[in-house]
Amino acid sequence: MRRCATLLMIALTAGMSAALQIQCYQCEDVHQDDCSSPEFIVNCTVNVQDMCQKEVLVMEDGIHYRKSCASSGACLIASSGYQQFCTGKLNSVCITCCNTPLCNGPRHKRRAASPACRPSVSRYAGPLLGLMQLYLCSH
Template sequence: MKVVMTFSFLLPHTGNALQIQCYQCEEMKHNDCSTPEYIVNCTVNVQDMCQKEVLVKPDGIHYRKSCASSGACLIASSGYQQFCTGRLNSVCISCCNTPLCNGSKRKRPVPSAAMSNPRTNQPLILFLLALKLLPLT
């Protein structure tokens, strides 16, 4: 009984519908539509991704954001890959599948010097462990 209960969360629940929220706007400049008034609920079990288009026009960078089905978004993004140059008349389409992922990019916090990557010190730790295991003569 315990095993069944432990893994029951892995089974799909027929009563729960999958819905994602995305930002939605047309031809906005300066990424303005990554604010609460542009949040929409996507169509349940149909639009399972957020899409973001970045267009470089003579008057600046424009954004289109919307809900999308995974198939349509992935086809569009791969189809426009050759036009994603960052230069004038460039079009870049990206797809993502977490809530509000088509918003503006958040700046990542810069890691402090005190927080070192454990893998960076891995050779030193292994060397010190090897010295400790060697018999003293």
Template sequence: MKVKGDTNLCAEITGVSVALQIQCYQCEDVRQDDCSSPEFIVNCTVNVQDMCQKEVLVMEDGIHYRKSCASSGACLIASSGYQQFCTGKLNSVCITCCNTALCNGPRHKRRPACSSPNTHCHLGACCHTIWDKLSQ
């Protein structure tokens, strides 16, 4: 079986295209990333919603999350349009898109191996950005 591209999500099997359905977490205005449990998993619309979207909003009462299925075009436009507002400060909005099953769930904590506590950052290898903190 040969799989074409990451965003296409169509498998070509002996000349026949078979649509694959992605699963995403879906919730509206949830605090503390609570919607990353099985009851929030949805099957996205085949051949229409080929990505998962995650919005992180920093508000006065805390961090709010919105998660959903999305079309690649709409999601990529939204994420690039809000990039300037993704500061990690109060009233910021960060939108990310991904195209693997349940990829809009919680990020797994990962720490890069640094040689010492005073290691300088080189291309972000030992830096932890505000976005990493917001996405945990």
């Protein structure tokens, strides 16, 4: 019985580690094109980069995009730090994080977010709270 439980734990752990690599779009300072075509797809570092990050900058010459793989901690800290600058107007900087394959690609129409899913600085007090919000708001 104990051996069976050990084998089950090993199988579950192996399956979990394989699931921790995601693919994201990656580009640096692309002007106008949102770099969501197949040539921009990369494999993120296993067990390190567990999220996709997307930066949208509104500048005088148009919209600029930066996309990459990121660790959850770094991405959530960056997105909460720039939240006040995400206005959609000139010189706006919006940083978003997501944790499903290719989620930093083109925007899709989605249903309106519930009040609990609207971002607020207090909800990003730490990476764990940010991950909880991402999970709750994506389901």
